[in-house]
Amino acid sequence: MPKLILFLMVLGVSFSCSEKVEDDLDLSGASILISEEIKDSMRETAGDVLVQEIEKRTTLELLKTNDWSSDTTIAIALQDVTDILGEKVPDQDEAEGNILKREGYRIVHKQIGEKNILWIIGADARGLLYGIGKLLRTAKMQEKKITLASNIDISESPEFELRGHQFGYRNTANSWDSWTIAQFDQHFREQVLFGANSFENIPFQDPNSSVHFKIHPQEMEVELSKICDKYEADYWVWTPAPHDLSIQNAHQKGLEEQEAFYARCPRLDGVFVPGGDPGENHPSKLIPYLKDLSVLLKKHHPDAGIWVSLQGFNEEKVSYFFEYLQTENPDWLKGLVYGPSSPPIEVERELLPEKYKHRFYPDITHTVRCHYPVENWDQAFALTLGREPCNPQPNHYAKLFNQDASFTDGFITYSDGSHDDINKVVWSQLGWNSKVNIENTILEYSRFFFGEAIAEDATTGILNLEKNWEGPLIGNAIVKKTLSHWQKLENENPQLQDNWRWQQLLMRAYYDEYIQDRLTYEKNLESEVYDLFADAKNKGVDKTMQDALEHLKKADIEPVSQDLKKKVFNYADALFKSVGAQTSVEKYNASGTERGAILDLIDHPLNNRWWLEDEFKKIEKLKTEEEKLNRLLFLKTYENPSEGSFYDNISSADAKHVTSKTDDAIDFLWEKNGKSRKRLSTQLFQFTPTLEYNELDSDASYIIRVSGYGEALLRANGQLLKPTKYEKDFEQFKEFPLDKKLIKDGKLKITFDKPDEEHLNWRKQSRVTDVWIIKQ
Template sequence: MNRKLLELFLTVLFLSCNGKRGVSLDLSQASLLISPAWEETFQNTTETIFSEEIGKRTGLKFDRADVWDTDTIIAIAISGESELYGRSVPARINTHPEYQKEGYRFVHERKNGKDVLWIIGADKRGVLYGIGKFLRTAYMQRGQLSISEDVDTSESPKYALRGHQFGYRDTANSWDAWTVDQFDQHFREQVLFGANSFENIPFQDPGSSVHFKVDPQEMEIQLSKICAKYDTDYWAWTPAPEDLTQKNASEEGLRKQEAFYARCPRLDGVFVPGGDPGDNHPSELIPYLKSLSVLLKKYHPDAGIWVSLQGFNKEKTDYFFKYLEENSPDWLTGLVNGPSSPPLQYERDRLPKKYKYRFYPDITHTVRCHYPVENWDQAFALTLGREPCNPQPFRYTELFRRDVPITDGFITYSDGSHDDINKVVWSQLGWDPNKNVGDIVTEYCHFFFGPEVAKASADGIFDLEQNWDGPISENETIEETLTLWEKLEAENPQLQDNWRWQQLVMRAYYDAYVQTRLAYEKNLEQQAYQMLADADNIGADKAMDHALTRLLQADRKPVASSLKTKVFQYAEKLFHSIGAQTGVAKYGAKSPERGAILDFIDYPLNNKWWLEDEFKKIREFKTEKEKLGRLEFIRTYASLGQGSFYDNISSADAKHVTSKTDDAIDYLWENDGLSRKRLSTQLFQFTPTLEYDELDPEADYLIRVSGYGEALLRANGQRLKPTKYEKGYEQFKEFPLPKDLIMDGKLKITFDKPDEEHLNWRKQSRVTDVWLLRQSPKTR
């Protein structure tokens, strides 16, 4: 969407939903009536949510009443309830949303001189969701609470299952530092945006994280209690023993599970992944699950057993579905589709209708994951890594609408607070897949940042998503995004302790720092290559000295230090506000992949490290001729003569690559992320597609491929035979291109996928670089 049109859209949207449309109903002096039909504990929960969330934003206090003795009242009732403390509850026919499971309505009624804002829920959850919608759209400022007089909103959810995983474990990049109160508040906020399920990961070693404030076994119980408090489902992600064929493995696993079931006040679902971790054959896993279901029903009769087929090959998958068809077990509630599961539609088609089907999408990671960021510049992948603050409302709206419809709902995979906006987007789309993403994000900003800043901050969130679209060097949005967030930062000091605000502002500074550094370091690399071009005149060793000195200027004369300083300042704030672990040594992150963005903020964005290593090798060559030859190859690696083409396969600025990195992996991870390989070697696809339309039909061409393992190359559909076939990193395969394949000047290169299902993905063949080299007459 054009930025100016987006701003106009959000302005209109903001004015329509912030309580200032038309005539406003002043609720600052309203009394609060809550239906006595619920038990006292839920009445108290409802009053607490309402009073605390409004109180912290307005300073107003609301005490529960049981008489209609004020001119303005906020009344919370059950749909179908005929009256509340003697006054009729607005009623409609029972096909309306407030009569459907989890549905609600809130509507203004003026009668007998009184203004009543009714929040009417079909059930407990419906009431909480109605309160959530009210809080997300009411105008709240110090001493002010109002909403449009003509408000009449009602809805019920499309999907029955709408949840998120919150694993209290050391691999989470913030949650292991949280207290029970922080989880309580966060679960409440998730409910207010439409979530109804939370999944923990129990059985954590109390000594596994230095950040634990609470023993993990105690937190398991507390999270269960929080879910009971808000009437949300409590799930557990509990892998089976990794090898069930080992003696007593099943019995030990069952004993451990039973102890967990016994100590949980509430438990609604147990999800056992078939893989990741675990590699059990279904012939071993199914009996274990059956025994597990007996124990689960003993303590939680309404809870269900769920399983995924993650990592299953065809034989395992066929075995599982054949078992379901022949046995139709009642102990199984449903199937879960997660990363590395068979395709969604395939599983849906084979799953008997009696079983539910849950989606387990990864909305927390950016690379080596279920949904890698599309068109992401390598500089971001190398620095921000796998778990940065990653709001992608447009992208995840598109993915939700593509993948969720054939399921019964979802509990997303998450490993921290950095994907908070993505969770809200999924929760809200779980209510209505056609909701406008602008509405969702603006309500998010309205609720967490306040009505006066909602429009601008929503605009800033969309801009952060645009920052990641395509080559950094061509992205003008990054600078504009920083300008916007700098202005918001300066004008809203009251938000400086808000962790959601902190991570968004930090991202704006981080992105701008990477952009500035990338331009600087790429320019230094080009200057270094120009110095290598003089090697014939000054000698190879001296040319390398000059080139290296120029490359090291990035360390000796760094750029944009003020932007980097701001990133570190916000990282410190986030550590104190929510325990965000943005560095391994500094903040105790579990590993470099777990949100440690500070550890990579200065990762070289040119080939400095690779060149340093190459220069060391070249200095050992015996002859000057060898040295000069290798330096010339390095200098012209990606800078070819006219009529030849080079593509770094997964680079955002690749000119001829038409395929996307949908493999869930898009760059090599080694040495804890500090790989010294050439940058292009770290980017790959398993089976890329490239297209050319500017070839000379009379010329001879050679296709050169770099990568790892096999490269089963086709040119315009015809498999080519190689004249060179090296399989290691930074080695080459070469394929002469027959002229008769390019008579029209066009070429499409594809790669067949080798039969490597037995290999871990890290060992499977991949392509990193492709050259199409026009051969000069003397080399034909």
């Protein structure tokens, strides 16, 4: 007979290979026997989770029992138990590495005569739930049937001790402020079943801040604590210090508010106080506050710890903080949190004394203006989908996890809604095993939430959604294929129409294709308008501009692909009803356009028609026809300079000569609530881009023209150039003559020195938006 081989690439995992019987193990009629040695609350939770989640997917209601009378039994036990009602619990073979570590589990099938026993053995209470999660994610379930591979023997323990996600019950979250206690309970359960062990709330919310609140925020704070206790998960809170602790009584008022909260919570394990974002306190003020806070925390929750981040700290503040740790060696601090705008993660780890834990606080929820912006994202998506769309990026986040997580003891991710659900699962699984097969993780996700029958097809669809975002949108053939794939799934699976995870994935597929169709159409309209300019001398500038405006208006009065747009709106409405997703400020009371309101920007211009409208008004005010004609010619050749010249929109996904990438979430300039009328290229920028050219004429003279904001300290092949024009505002120009001696071989590398602007907010710092190499 063939051997059954389980390849499980996880730390702490071992497996055994045994003779495989002909059929899979049928658990459809199994009874559930739970060891008496497990504490009552977890016996109830474990049994309920297993019975209820199987019933949802099969309509089978497995019975809990107190004996071995059933031919097939799912036996749940702790690893330090030797037997259950006379049946010996399988030994852990130390030689094979099967000894479970904290939170680990073992799933093993034993056949004794005609009796089949599927053991779920936990190293502790959490391990039991993780073992149940693995069973539910790998079993094949359909109507009235559940099966599992026979002779299975899996032992697994987590690689990272901290694996959690932030769930702030607040207005700025794009869905959670509308959730009920039952929805949070189910969602936390599902997160645990995929390996999470911590959840972080954001308390102290104004009860009038959201029209969506189902219960008072202070009541929900306590309920979330209870839910965490039910699932043996740690309950954390993110609680900034008073903004300015130097104000009289601010320190004491902050302590009083915090203690009242601590007293209300039945469970509390971690308190995270960000050093910045928000907060501007010097560590000399912040540290005494944290020390006093720890006393109050220990009073109500003796095992809980205080954590702090150095977000926004300058060099002096960082030095002060670490010098304090070295000299004072405080016991009241549990650990340091690395988040956006913290010192480099490897530096923090190196400077942090070994006694303190180091927690990761990665942003898995945002796409732009964030910790981890989408790489090489087309501007059309940045303008329309914005910061918080449905954003499954399993491969992107696996790369980032393995880049940074090794410097930490684990993570609680930053999240602001249900749109990043897949990313949470990916991070939880990477926390178990940093080398986990990502495609298999998505397969388990699809199997668990959508069913065995379509798990593989749904996995393909999810992975293709990530590919939709890779590089220039025009010409990306995968977008249409992705939509066709999801439409087939949509038509064949009406039973999933009310599943919110299904709804948001389908909405994304329709949205992406709608934006691609619009982009292609609107770019062509703009190109055709520039062709109209060619006859301006005969027709007259004013008549030419009038005709151009009429042509550009086709984007609004003759829009394309309205059937796709309608589907997006239909799914957005379904998501509001199913999970409270607020995809519009006006329609669903989202807290702001940046907070997942993708409907409000779905028709944002994807060409420069707003900018051209404003430019035409400026041209109308010019005195002579010649001036007007010259300005029209400038508009026509803005992105298409004369032959032998080159132009690059610095951060565009299709920039040909740009070799650098955006620094940190600043690839899309946000102003006027996302409806800027600046040129599209002006809304994309880098602080210090690098460009390379290999096709210059070594005998020709060139001028380098730069647009952007502020300073531009430009070097050509390493030499700092002196400008002949130096304008500093948006859509003004700096010009630098290029000496022929610098391009003897026709090659040119342009770099920019960074000005000394650390004292300025990044929005006020110098940046580059467009670069031209103009042949004279």
